Amino acid sequence: MQEILYQFNPWWEGKFETNTIKRELYLKKLKNELESKEITFIIGLRRVGKTTIIYQLIEDMLKDVDYKKILYLSLDHPAFDKNTLLDILKEYRTIHKLGIKEKVFLFFDEVHIKKDFERELKILYDIENVKIFASGSSSLVIKHKSSFLVGRYNKILVEPLNFDEFLKFKNIKIQQSEIYLLDRYLEDYLVIGGIPEYVLKNNPEYVLELVEGIIYKDVVGKYGVKNPDVIKKLFLLLIERVGNRFTFNKIAKILDISIDTVRQYITYLEETFLLYTILKYSKSMNERIYAPKKMYVADNGIKTVLTGFKNGGILAENLVFLNIKNKGEIFYYFHDGKEVDFVIGDKAIEVKYKDEINEEDLKQIKSIKIKNKILVSKKTASKNSVEIMPLIEFLKL
Numbered sequence: 001m002q003e004i005l006y007q008f009n010p011w012w013e014g015k016f017e018t019n020t021i022k023r024e025l026y027l028k029k030l031k032n033e034l035e036s037k038e039i040t041f042i043i044g045l046r047r048v049g050k051t052t053i054i055y056q057l058i059e060d061m062l063k064d065v066d067y068k069k070i071l072y073l074s075l076d077h078p079a080f081d082k083n084t085l086l087d088i089l090k091e092y093r094t095i096h097k098l099g100i101k102e103k104v105f106l107f108f109d110e111v112h113i114k115k116d117f118e119r120e121l122k123i124l125y126d127i128e129n130v131k132i133f134a135s136g137s138s139s140l141v142i143k144h145k146s147s148f149l150v151g152r153y154n155k156i157l158v159e160p161l162n163f164d165e166f167l168k169f170k171n172i173k174i175q176q177s178e179i180y181l182l183d184r185y186l187e188d189y190l191v192i193g194g195i196p197e198y199v200l201k202n203n204p205e206y207v208l209e210l211v212e213g214i215i216y217k218d219v220v221g222k223y224g225v226k227n228p229d230v231i232k233k234l235f236l237l238l239i240e241r242v243g244n245r246f247t248f249n250k251i252a253k254i255l256d257i258s259i260d261t262v263r264q265y266i267t268y269l270e271e272t273f274l275l276y277t278i279l280k281y282s283k284s285m286n287e288r289i290y291a292p293k294k295m296y297v298a299d300n301g302i303k304t305v306l307t308g309f310k311n312g313g314i315l316a317e318n319l320v321f322l323n324i325k326n327k328g329e330i331f332y333y334f335h336d337g338k339e340v341d342f343v344i345g346d347k348a349i350e351v352k353y354k355d356e357i358n359e360e361d362l363k364q365i366k367s368i369k370i371k372n373k374i375l376v377s378k379k380t381a382s383k384n385s386v387e388i389m390p391l392i393e394f395l396k397l
Contacts (some may be wrong), residue, residue: 001091004079011058011067012096018055021169021196027055027157029095030133034105039121039132039149041111044158045273045298046137047210047220049196052156054107054135065105069094072107075114085120089128103129112136125152137272138219149240156325160194160299163395168200183378190315193301203250206244207305211235211274230255231265236297238266238275239303243317245292245334255307274298276321281331281343295331296321316353316391317341319377323395324349338367347372357381357388 010016028068030053033040042050050072058070071092080088089106098104106124111117111134124130138303161169166189174181192199198206215235220228233255238246248262257260267391269275275298280291297303299322300315311316324330326342333348341348350365355378365373373386374394381388 001079001083001088002095005071005073005088005092005095008072008077009070009075011070012061016059016062016067018052019030020052022056023049023053023138025162025163025165026053026158027056031060033133034131037125037131038153039125039134039153041153041155041157041310042133042135042158043273044137046214047195047197048143048158048160050135050137050158051109054109054133054195057133058107058204059096068098069102069104071104072109074109075117076110080114085114085117085124089124089130090339090397097396099251101129103131106130106132108132109136110136119127121147122152125149127393142183144353146314152187157222159322160301161196161199162194163189166192166194166199169196182392187312188361190300190312190319191274191304191309193304195298195299195301198301199387202303207301211302211306214274219268225265225268227257230257230261231268234262234265235269235274236306238269239297240307241295242297242303243294243314245294247292274302276325277330278321278330278342281333291334293347296325298322313351313353315317316376319391320349320394323397331371333368338364340368343368346370349375349376351376351391353378353391355379362386380386 012068024317030040042054044050048331058072058120061070069120070106072087073088085108091367092098093104101366103161105311106123108117110113111121114120116260117134121132121134125133128278130331163186167174167185170185172185174185193201195207195210200202215232219225219231225231232292235316237251237254248259252259252262266275266277270277276296277293278296279288279293283286296318303318321330321342324342328344333343340348340350348368348370350373352361352377354361354376357375362375362384364385365375375386375387376391376394
């Protein structure tokens with residue numbers, strides 16, 4: 001055990017540097033958690049960079065915190081299968097002669113792999129002087145058995161790279177005199193997306209392996225799905241339909257499975273942060289629930305690798321969704337044959353990713369009885385009653 005702990009914690013034996021690109025947005029959030037008692041869960045899509053961000057936080061902490069008081073574990077290591085978190089913590093304190101009253105910082109990566117982790121974390125929280133950070137690639141973390149942890153945790157969601165981070169990872173620095181180049185790089189971002197390793201190496205095999213890992217480890221492995229190929233086919237069907245209305249019934253007929261199975265499998269995929277579904281805008285809850293849904297994918301790179309580049313407009317619409325999905329409940333609007341992409345709060349948002357906007361493009365969004373109307377396009381145009389905003393400006397909101 002001691003040897004393995006040293007392997008996971010190289011700062012115990014010397015200088016530690018990650019030599020990685022800092023994601024300051026998340027480092028700032030995590031640093032704000034250092035003094036809080038609550039457990040901090042770091043959640044998000046598999047391979048979105050959670051472990052790297054944890055290492056970056058530890059690297060920064062080492063400037064002010066005694067290296068002995070920082071413990072990192074990846075709980076998918078088989079050495080930890082038969083040891084409780086309390087056992088591991090006791091061994092760690094013994095190695096460094098740390099009394100139970102001395103505060104230590106614990107980082108548990110892939111925490112959801114540990115059976116009964118919620119109960120073990122509760123015990124550590126209640127009886128030990130610790131600050132706990134725990135990561136997981138699925139929102140199943142603290143979702144189904146969280147009664148143990150009520151009032152004891154905060155969550156930080158790590159997303160794929162935003163456009164500014166994409167430029168940073170590509171080592172692209174735009175001079176004020178070259179602002180016009182941003183539109184060209186935005187086109188790249190639309191297609192490549194924001195999975196960090198894919199942005200750096202542009203290897204499609206990496207994205208394919210990512211999707212396989214999510215489906216077979218986070219879904220099939222967790223739920224014991226008997227027909228893993230069916231859930232993969234379901235995912236491929238859905239990402240072909242990004243931005244389009246679909247019904248559980250139609251998907252069920254195509255795959256020759258029950259509607260309940262479709263509904264259940266989509267829920268699993270949503271819980272891994274791979275897919276997001278939205279409902280129809282309606283005052284009737286029944287209509288919201290039973291009307292066709294619309295679906296969006298976690299990252300544009302996943303869509304383009306699996307389905308190829310077919311429609312820049314759909315990629316722009318997916319990117320707009322990803323930009324607003326954490327800002328409130330989102331619906332799509334469809335009434336009397338008129339459709340608008342998104343309704344969120346008092347805003348209606350339509351995406352028409354093209355150079356020239358005409359009256360026909362404005363017709364749908366003008367018909368909706370919602371106060372603020374935004375049409376997202378490539379360029380600014382005359383506003384009339386609709387605010388027309390370039391995508392690159394919308395992403396800054």
